[in-house]
Amino acid sequence: MDAKHLGDDLTVVLHTEEELRVRLAELAREIERDYPAEPPLLVGVLKGAVMVMADLARELNFHAQMDWMAVSSYGASTKSSGVVKILKDLDADITGRDVLIVEDIIDSGLTLAWLKENLESRGAKSVRICTMLRKPEALKVDVDVAYVGFDIPVEFVVGYGLDYAENYRNLRDVAILAPHVYSGS
Numbered sequence: 353m354d355a356k357h358l359g360d361d362l363t364v365v366l367h368t369e370e371e372l373r374v375r376l377a378e379l380a381r382e383i384e385r386d387y388p389a390e391p392p393l394l395v396g397v398l399k400g401a402v403m404v405m406a407d408l409a410r411e412l413n414f415h416a417q418m419d420w421m422a423v424s425s426y427g428a429s430t431k432s433s434g435v436v437k438i439l440k441d442l443d444a445d446i447t448g449r450d451v452l453i454v455e456d457i458i459d460s461g462l463t464l465a466w467l468k469e470n471l472e473s474r475g476a477k478s479v480r481i482c483t484m485l486r487k488p489e490a491l492k493v494d495v496d497v498a499y500v501g502f503d504i505p506v507e508f509v510v511g512y513g514l515d516y517a518e519n520y521r522n523l524r525d526v527a528i529l530a531p532h533v534y535s536g537s
């Protein structure tokens with residue numbers, strides 16, 4: 353799907369499907385090197401991380417277990433509420449385990465800073481973060497991120513799992529959403 357199928361909703365494609373694939377393969381090689389003994393438990397953050405998780409897990413050359421959490425701080429808005437709610441918790445007990453959080457985007461950093469601390473407090477052996485996208489100039493808190501696909505400008509982006517009001521997640525590329533779509537929200 354490309355912009356012309358979506359009318360004027362998108363302005364610029366920031367990263368194409370192919371760029372995302374190539375970068376994710378590079379990250380997978382780093383992750384394999386960093387966990388030579390025991391593969392980490394991959395923890396995907398629903399719903400945005402579904403695409404990254406599916407592609408990363410298949411790219412990794414080890415037996416990766418996957419678990420999921422759902423937390424939400426955005427809802428139908430382009431601004432984080434700053435309040436993180438657990439909508440679905442992990443099935444796995446992570447005591448003593450290496451955990452790799454898999455995310456689509458770090459924007460203000462509020463969600464991931466909170467989540468990392470939450471998982472560490474459960475007695476995980478280590479908690480690292482892998483994110484496809486990060487907006488360095490939007491960060492409101494320090495988040496230690498081990499693996500970053502691309503740093504992007506402070507624009508609201510959609511596609512490759514990222515939504516606005518639950519739409520656009522199934523776009524193959526990552527694109528900037530035209531402000532007229534969300535103005536007033």
Ligand SMILES: O=P(O)(O)OC[C@H]1O[C@H](OP(=O)(O)OP(=O)(O)O)[C@H](O)[C@@H]1O
Nearest residue numbers: 398399400424425426459460461462463
């Ligand atoms: O760094 P932050 O400013 O905290 O933003 C990042 C978070 O916001 C998005 O989730 P959202 O709450 O939209 O849920 P979703 O994945 O279901 O879309 C995204 O998937 C991250 O989890």
Ligand SMILES: [Mg+2]
Nearest residue numbers: 400426427515
């Ligand atoms: Mg969202």
